Amino acid sequence: MFAHWSLRLRVFLLFVLLGGASLLLIWGGLWLGWSRAEPAPDPGPFVLGGMAGGFAVLALVTWFWRLFDENLARPMQALAAQMRVLAHADDARPLDAKQAQYLGDLAPAAHAIATRLSATRDDLALAVERETTRLAEEKERLETLLADVNAGILLCSRDHNVVFYNSVARNLLQDSNAPRLNQPVTGCLREGPVLHAYERLTQEGAAHSETQFLCSTPDGTAMFTATMRLVPQGNERGGGYALTLRDVTADIGLHVARETLLSDMIEDMRRKAANLDTLSRLREAGDDPVERALVQETRDLASAVDRFGARYNETADVWWPRAEIAARDLMDSLRARLRSEGVAFAASHQPLSVVCDGFMVVSLLAQIAVRLRDAGHGDEIAVAIGPGDGAEEALVTLDWTGAPVALADLERWLSEPLELGQAELTGRFVLARHGTDIWPETLDAGRARLCLPLPRVEETGDHDLRGAVYDFSLFEKSRVAPLVDMPLDDLSYVVFDTETTGLLPSQGDEIVQIAALRVVGGKLLLAERLDMLVDPGRAIPESSTKVHGVTQAMVQGAPGISQAGRVLHDFAKGAVLVAHNAPFDMAFFHKHADVIGREFDNPVLDTVLLSAVLFGITEVHTLDALCARLGVVIPEKDRHTAMGDTLATGTVFVKMLEMLKGQGYATFGAVHDEMKKQMRLYKR
């Protein structure tokens, strides 16, 4: 109830209460004394005394109240009001010193807080303004780049609505296929391939964030090779995506005609040359040198045509978009297609990946499955993807109980268009573009199947390194200042680590592995990396292999230190070298400077010494301790590998750069000087 009353009012009421209580006590005492007196005295003097005492007490209480009000309550209320103003309006004027003289250190303390808050606000506003400007400039540059890049680009939301398209995309997609902002992308591109690609990329456990496929406009007037790349949203995969389009409409028609011509020509030539060669082998050449020369030339001709044919096969399909697709993803897409076609089927797959145009292959398999059903080949088709003949092949099979397919029927089905908007895109065309074929087989127990081999690959895991690498602030950065005056963020760094045969470079130990990452603009660039094994030219002790996992067999055929050193030197050109315990790693390169043929005279920063600068020399400065202190987690399997430790060192280095700047070490010279003071750490 009293909480909303002001301090002064509450103080006033307190003194009123005090005055009233004092009057009651005085009058109560006088009444008690008068009533107990025998015989009863005249009340006049008691009343007079009570009134005089009462007035005196009231005057005293009033005087105290005024003092309290003026010197304490009013200044406190003013201070509170001013702090409220500061909290909401950023006005940090100091309180009148005379007015607040009885508040002791409260007023100066409040003023200090106010000043600090105001300064923080100013800094924050400045930082926000600077960052907003930078982001706006980067956005503008990116927009310009996207607009001018010589490929059609569409950015789409997770709901497949268009949020951006560039002028090239506008030119590629015209009339009824034209892109419209906030309208479904399926208005300008056929739904199937786009949704198929998106579902594959966003599936749980999907290994890739980019895929390539072929798609056409809904009306089939244009055909594109498309690259879809997911746009990350926080930690989720299911954000929007970017589509890059290349028009292959003319290519397809031209290609089909040229491919047909070329393959027919090669087939004919190969056939004729092989026949000629076969005939020449039928008869003995005898001693006639002309006849022997004729036989030899015939053989050479046949070999040349064969080689030409092989080269044609290798290069004929390089323009065709293909992607690495997990068998599970391919099967999921096929399952969806077959369900929609009402085909009864059972599906199974093994954990492997195939290389193909997923949508095309799914369309082909779905079309064949539909034809099988329509032709009465069994009630249920079992589709399976498993290993094929050798490590580089996967085999897709469609298996059923019933009669095998006649090849004539199969060829007829393969000659039909795959309903992709282009008459040229037949099953046979898709098979030829994948350099494969499909054939029927008769199995035991009245079963039959179709076999389709596809190229198979191992997962590489490197696909998320494909993102654009940029630092637009490099446009503004000056390169003319002396190194010592260079701001920390304006320098390029190469963080590196080596694995070795032992800890004594001066006693014959050598490098077996080098890894390096670049840091530019305060960012660790995972895409700009060096990771190489090095032949140490000596045996690797088993005890060392246990630490870093590099065996003698692994370095067989790897470059020696002379070549590896040059590679690192080139990679680190113009950069500051950064390593954890840098003197150890640098000793190996200085030792071999002659055979490498380069001087490693780059400036060097050592994260051990930087740690001593930041956390004090008495702390523990191992890489593990540093990671733990800065919240950097490196998977255990990566620890003590060159790249794992480089990643750890790079990550803590980037964090330490921020801390160094925060402590006022703005330039390389300042950091280097301070780091040198910690050199005694190595002498302990």
Added chain:
Amino acid sequence: MTEETDTVPTGANILLVEDEVNIALALKFLMERMGHVVTHIDDGAVALEQIEALAPDLVLLDVTLPGASGYEICQHIRACRGLDATRVLVLTARGADIERRKALALGADGFMSKPFEMADLQAWVTELLAHPREV
């Protein structure tokens, strides 16, 4: 293919399905010199029609043929009960591994890509005729 052949079979009934006239002539000559009886057909569709009646011991089969492909003929042979014992040797200028696998999957007993040495062809023919398919 194994090298062990105790006796060289002769007098076998061989069907040669080949549309290249010169190759057909040469192969026919070679097979007849080995002592076999050769019937030559240069059209796939005709071969499909006549093969059951001919019931050959061995078919020398080209893949690229007018009328029907060698693969179709191969599949047809394996589907005919009367031709269970017939051996099929595919001879083709298409030397890709996928062609060989397709031919063998469709029931061919052997696959030779052109050009081939005559000695190899003779060895194949002898081997296949010496070891008829188990019916």
